[in-house]
Amino acid sequence: MKRIAIFASGSGSNAEKICQYFQDRTDVEVSLIFTNNPQAGVIKRACLLQIPIVFFDKKTFYQTEKILRILQNERIDLVVLAGFMMLVPPSLVNAFHKRMINIHPALLPKFGGKGMYGRFVHEAVVEAKEQQTGITIHYVNEHYDEGDVIFQATCNVDPDDSVEAIENKIHLLEHENYPRVIDELLAKMP
Incomplete structure (x- = not known):
């Protein structure tokens, strides 16, 4: 059985879709959800789905021994970032080289980097008058949004699209594609 750990800091809609996608499978399991935000919506979603939650603070995360030990003890095959806002420390990236992925709500390399998440990305897309935007699923490295691209999907940006309209289009792309790409x-993993 392949085992997934999800890291999330926000509402958890992507984490929920991933969990639901694999919930009736016998060959894949979402084993744990990690969060650094005690107010995150992902907590309620994880509880409803009966997925164990691991809480941690910034100090614990950057002293990665504890987090790494949990991931190794749980025999995690793939680490999935789903709305996780912290830069992953190099020791954790190296321990899960090409086995840690992230989703970004834009077509990288555009609109990526520190501070470019959620609404900030969509506002930048509107301000730049982009005609297309989309999602990027990529491997995680030591820098925000710079890992090798695995998959991208696009959607049109209409001239009258609000930030909220773009956000809704992006959520549809994320929910449709992230679980499938993870699968x-x-x-392909041994």
């Missing part, structure tokens, strides 16, 4: 990556 494809797991299928």
